[in-house]
Amino acid sequence: xxxxxxxxxxxxxxxxxxxxxxxxxxxxxxxxxxxxxxxxxxxxxxxxxxxxxxxxxxxxxxxxxxxxxxxxxxxxxxxxxxxxxxxxxxxxxxxxxxxxxxxxxxxxxxxxxxxxxxxxxxxxxxxxxxxxxxxxxxxxxxxxxxxxxxxxxxxxxxxxxxxxxxxxxxxxxxxxxxxxxxxxxxxxxxxxxxxxxxxxxxxxxxxxxxxxxxxxxxxxxxxxxxxxxxxxxxxxxxxxxxxxxxxxxxxxxxxxxxxxxxxxxxxxxxxxxxxxxxxxxxxxxxxxxxxxxxxxxxxxxxxxxxxxxxxxxxxxxxxxxxxxxxxxxxxxxxxxxxxxxxxxxxxxxxxxxxxxxxxxxxxxxxxxxxxxxxxxxxxxxxxxxxxxxxxxxxxxxxxxxxxxxxxxxxxxxxxxxxxxxxxxxxxxxxxxxxxxxxxxxxxxxxxxxxxxxxxxxxxxxxxxxxxxxxxxxxxxxxxxxxxxxxxxxxxxxxxxxxxxxxxx
Amino acid sequence: xxxxxxxxxxxxxxxxxxxxxxxxxxxxxxxxxxxxxxxxxxxxxxxxxxxxxxxxxxxxxxxxxxxxxxxxxxxxxxxxxxxxxxxxxxxxxxxxxxxxxxxxxxxxxxxxxxxxxxxxxxxxxxxxxxxxxxxxxxxxxxxxxxxxxxxxxxxxxxxxxxxxxxxxxxxxxxxxxxxxxxxxxxxxxxxxxxxxxxxxxxxxxxxxxxxxxxxxxxxxxxxxxxxxxxxxxxxxxxxxxxxxxxxxxxxxxxxxxxxxxxxxxxxxxxxxxxxxxxxxxxxxxxxxxxxxxxxxxxxxxxxxxxxxxxxxxxxxxxxxxxxxxxxxxxxxxxxxxxxxxxxxxxx
Numbered sequence: 001x002x003x004x005x006x007x008x009x010x011x012x013x014x015x016x017x018x019x020x021x022x023x024x025x026x027x028x029x030x031x032x033x034x035x036x037x038x039x040x041x042x043x044x045x046x047x048x049x050x051x052x053x054x055x056x057x058x059x060x061x062x063x064x065x066x067x068x069x070x071x072x073x074x075x076x077x078x079x080x081x082x083x084x085x086x087x088x089x090x091x092x093x094x095x096x097x098x099x100x101x102x103x104x105x106x107x108x109x110x111x112x113x114x115x116x117x118x119x120x121x122x123x124x125x126x127x128x129x130x131x132x133x134x135x136x137x138x139x140x141x142x143x144x145x146x147x148x149x150x151x152x153x154x155x156x157x158x159x160x161x162x163x164x165x166x167x168x169x170x171x172x173x174x175x176x177x178x179x180x181x182x183x184x185x186x187x188x189x190x191x192x193x194x195x196x197x198x199x200x201x202x203x204x205x206x207x208x209x210x211x212x213x214x215x216x217x218x219x220x221x222x223x224x225x226x227x228x229x230x231x232x233x234x235x236x237x238x239x240x241x242x243x244x245x246x247x248x249x250x251x252x253x254x255x256x257x258x259x260x261x262x263x264x265x266x267x268x269x270x271x272x273x274x275x276x277x278x279x280x281x282x283x284x285x286x287x288x289x290x291x292x293x294x295x296x297x298x299x300x301x302x303x304x305x306x307x308x309x310x311x312x313x314x315x316x317x318x319x320x321x322x323x324x325x326x327x328x329x330x331x332x333x334x335x336x337x338x339x340x341x342x343x344x345x346x347x348x349x350x351x352x353x354x355x356x357x358x359x360x361x362x363x364x365x366x367x368x369x370x371x372x373x374x375x376x377x378x379x380x381x382x383x384x385x386x387x388x389x390x391x392x393x394x395x396x397x398x399x400x401x402x403x404x405x406x407x408x409x410x411x412x413x414x415x416x417x418x419x420x421x422x423x424x425x426x427x428x429x430x431x432x433x434x435x436x437x438x439x440x441x442x443x444x445x446x447x448x449x450x451x452x453x454x455x456x457x458x459x460x461x462x463x464x465x466x467x468x469x470x471x472x473x474x475x476x477x478x479x480x481x482x483x484x485x486x487x488x489x490x491x492x493x494x495x496x497x498x499x500x501x502x503x504x
Numbered sequence: 505x506x507x508x509x510x511x512x513x514x515x516x517x518x519x520x521x522x523x524x525x526x527x528x529x530x531x532x533x534x535x536x537x538x539x540x541x542x543x544x545x546x547x548x549x550x551x552x553x554x555x556x557x558x559x560x561x562x563x564x565x566x567x568x569x570x571x572x573x574x575x576x577x578x579x580x581x582x583x584x585x586x587x588x589x590x591x592x593x594x595x596x597x598x599x600x601x602x603x604x605x606x607x608x609x610x611x612x613x614x615x616x617x618x619x620x621x622x623x624x625x626x627x628x629x630x631x632x633x634x635x636x637x638x639x640x641x642x643x644x645x646x647x648x649x650x651x652x653x654x655x656x657x658x659x660x661x662x663x664x665x666x667x668x669x670x671x672x673x674x675x676x677x678x679x680x681x682x683x684x685x686x687x688x689x690x691x692x693x694x695x696x697x698x699x700x701x702x703x704x705x706x707x708x709x710x711x712x713x714x715x716x717x718x719x720x721x722x723x724x725x726x727x728x729x730x731x732x733x734x735x736x737x738x739x740x741x742x743x744x745x746x747x748x749x750x751x752x753x754x755x756x757x758x759x760x761x762x763x764x765x766x767x768x769x770x771x772x773x774x775x776x777x778x779x780x781x782x783x784x785x786x787x788x789x790x791x792x793x794x795x796x797x798x799x800x801x802x803x804x805x806x807x808x809x810x811x812x813x814x815x816x817x818x819x820x821x822x823x824x825x826x827x828x829x830x831x832x833x834x835x836x837x838x839x840x841x842x843x844x845x846x847x848x849x850x851x
Contacts, residue, residue, distance in 0.1 A: 074709070092704065100696075104693070106709065117689060
């Protein structure tokens with residue numbers, strides 16, 4: 001390619017406390033191209049991004065943007081040089097408007113350097129930016145609090161673009177999006193590349209990486225493994241490069257010794273403000289997947305079963321006996337476990353120790369069993385392969401995967417009959433995902449009924465014995481294990497006339 | 505707009521104010537007096553002005569994510585210093601006023617630096633400074649001190665057309681200036697940003713120290729101005745006038761009642777003035793009805809707790825119910841495929 005690359009990073013090296021997390025990694029981004037960056041959690045993707053974003057200073061290595069060598073001591077310097085980053089955790093002020101968020105720290109002013117903020121220009125520029133991204137329906141003056149996650153992400157991207165970015169890094173941009181919102185993101189990315197912006201796309205979702213990226217770089221244990229055109233790679237090869245494990249062993253096989261038993265959890269015509277007329281059964285030893293678009297009422301259904309939302313219509317039963325829960329506490333007493341979607345906000349007390357978190361549920365609901373649970377917990381945690389230097393470590397310092405394992409340990413301690421899982425593998429690395437899947441199988445062997453919500457179709461299809469699909473708060477239908485992604489998606493969107501294509 | 509257009513908290517607070525005024529007018533009428541008489545309006549507006557100025561400063565400090573518990577002691581100190589400097593002579597007014605406000609500014613500066621550079625929480629920083637000031641006052645001043653100059657006392661009695669006291673005009677001017685600052689300057693925008701999320705502000709290149717310091721300095725200076733207004737009415741400096749007025753808790757209460765988030769990042773001076781007005785009207789009507797002091801405080805306390813409970817209810821982030829209520833608009837892409845007609849998308 002004759003033109004200069006948008007960004008060249010060479011020999012990027014970084015260590016924290018003597019621990020090398022990134023060693024001699026090279027990366028070249030070309031204008032108008034999407035470059036995928038993949039690797040397990042802890043492979044060094046985030047560290048690399050943060051160095052390019054000016055959050056971390058590299059120990060060694062140089063960054064050249066548009067032919068000029070640069071060094072960043074602060075995120076703002078990186079942005080001024082044309083490198084913007086959309087982090088996984090949004091950096092937005094909820095109580096401020098879209099315009100105020102985008103121009104924060106560089107509000108345009110009238111009459112020179114000490115004049116008042118030019119709010120009219122701020123709004124105009126914001127509307128232009130949003131229009132340039134092809135987004136309608138967002139107003140510059142809307143409070144960010146009132147936006148959906150997808151809309152907030154659009155604001156983040158608009159903010160990144162507003163720096164006249166030549167390079168935009170996106171960290172797991174689809175982690176919080178539903179499938180149809182991913183379309184919006186794709187169209188925005190296409191517009192950006194058409195304008196000659198180089199995109200560094202970090203994602204766990206390989207399907208997206210293949211759909212979007214021209215080139216893919218694989219990192220493993222802080223080292224560069226490969227950079228190849230996407231066309232020369234298959235998903236299986238990519239996973240092997242990432243973990244040294246092939247795709248076929250990705251989902252543990254359904255064990256032969258599991259007998260699907262009697263009905264554990266049954267819902268009959270259950271309805272309230274969020275879901276309506278839901279009738280379903282989950283049997284002992286069965287994993288039922290709950291698919292659907294974000295906002296289709298999947299989370300709300302689990303919350304209703306667990307007692308977060310009152311049941312207005314219909315009835316529930318557990319092991320044949322009527323189940324009446326009006327609070328999560330009663331849900332726990334009935335031996336329901338609920339692994340929430342947002343583990344940082346609802347699953348864990350981040351600044352408490354691993355042990356305290358793992359014992360949290362038992363301690364508050366079955367205090368007399370705490371002693372026993374405390375004795376067993378080290379074994380449970382090591383069985384789950386929680387990597388930590390001690391049980392006293394605060395969970396906020398654990399990786400996402402290890403945090404999720406602590407959440408699981410916390411719920412195993414009540415010896416549940418039914419486990420409700422909401423996005424059990426969101427934002428965790430491939431190894432931890434595998435452990436979660438194995439655990440689900442182990443649970444079924446013990447006769448536990450598992451009801452799992454997931455936005456990742458391969459996961460739903462690979463793990464479930466049956467797949468229930470939700471649409472607009474009601475059950476749209478049921479599909480057998482191993483159905484195609486198209487079939488699930490068609491049912492979830494209500495699309496008709498979809499060809500029976502082969503799943504990717 | 506299909507988005508839920510709920511009444512914002514400022515509109516709500518003024519609706520409540522209108523209701524409180526209406527009820528007060530009736531209750532005052534029952535006592536055989538007129539709430540809207542010239543004397544009573546003057547009394548209410550006068551009562552608003554001192555707490556109002558302090559509450560404006562408190563609004564700034566709370567918006568930026570801090571808190572100022574030192575205001576009563578700063579007010580006391582300012583009356584003593586100003587009265588001591590004037591010694592009852594008009595010629596001393598400029599010097600005394602400048603000295604007083606400069607001293608307040610220094611106190612605010614110290615607090616602001618403690619909060620922004622040493623990362624002491626405003627609650628503790630202002631508590632500490634308040635104790636220091638209060639200790640200084642307690643050991644150096646017994647009883648009233650100095651005398652206000654006649655011109656200042658005249659100001660305390662002056663007004664527009666006998667209805668609106670000058671003190672209230674000063675309050676309004678300050679409220680307008682601070683509102684303009686918050687809405688139309690970078691400093692103001694950054695005050696909201698830092699109160700909303702300090703890390704987000706820092707990552708966006710905002711210098712986080714300056715707005716925190718500025719808010720504390722302005723708060724202390726406004727407390728000083730409030731002290732001068734108090735002095736214009738009482739005529740002598742008093743080392744206990746601030747704590748008697750309980751301006752720390754009352755100003756925080758007025759700010760919160762006005763819809764400002766105690767955690768910072770959201771709120772307005774306009775709301776605060778509404779909160780101050782509600783307190784002033786309640787006090788006035790309870791005074792007319794000769795309600796005993798305990799019941800007065802009971803009512804004040806009840807109002808605050810109820811207000812915060814209402815706000816807390818309103819600010820809970822809820823997913824909108826799907827069945828039986830309208831749903832929010834779905835984001836659309838101009839060039840995107842229509843949602844219903846979307847086909848299988850695996851590449």
